[in-house]
Amino acid sequence: MALWTLRGARRGIVTTRFPRGPEPEAAAWPTPPHFRDDEIGPELALRMAEACPSSALEVAGSQLLLDLGRCTACGRCLELAHRLGHRRPNALLATRRAGSLVISYRLGDAK
Numbered sequence: 001m002a003l004w005t006l007r008g009a010r011r012g013i014v015t016t017r018f019p020r021g022p023e024p025e026a027a028a029w030p031t032p033p034h035f036r037d038d039e040i041g042p043e044l045a046l047r048m049a050e051a052c053p054s055s056a057l058e059v060a061g062s063q064l065l066l067d068l069g070r071c072t073a074c075g076r077c078l079e080l081a082h083r084l085g086h087r088r089p090n091a092l093l094a095t096r097r098a099g100s101l102v103i104s105y106r107l108g109d110a111k
């Protein structure tokens with residue numbers, strides 16, 4: 001466990017400031033997924049949402065919603081979607097509005 005985690009727990013601080021610049025280690029971390037519009041069908045989208053351990057994926061009508069604030073970048077959805085998605089090239093997330101972390105993708109006709 002990193003030392004800053006212990007220090008934060010002792011002081012009651014549960015988060016840190018956003019880093020001033022890119023952290024080199026971040027390039028090696030897994031990143032949340034990104035999907036192409038219209039290429040994932042409703043059936044597959046439901047299976048992906050069911051497989052997501054953190055409920056970051058939700059099917060709403062003809063859209064697949066991805067909440068980046070919930071995603072742990074586990075990659076289970078990408079295992080199901082095969083070549084219909086990929087990991088984001090950049091994992092940096094910072095916002096004051098949690099709703100802006102929700103991305104919607106149009107579902108296609110495929111299964």
Ligand code: SF4
Nearest residue numbers: 052071072074075077
């Ligand atoms: S990477 Fe994991 S946590 Fe993120 S949306 Fe996919 S299944 Fe859910």
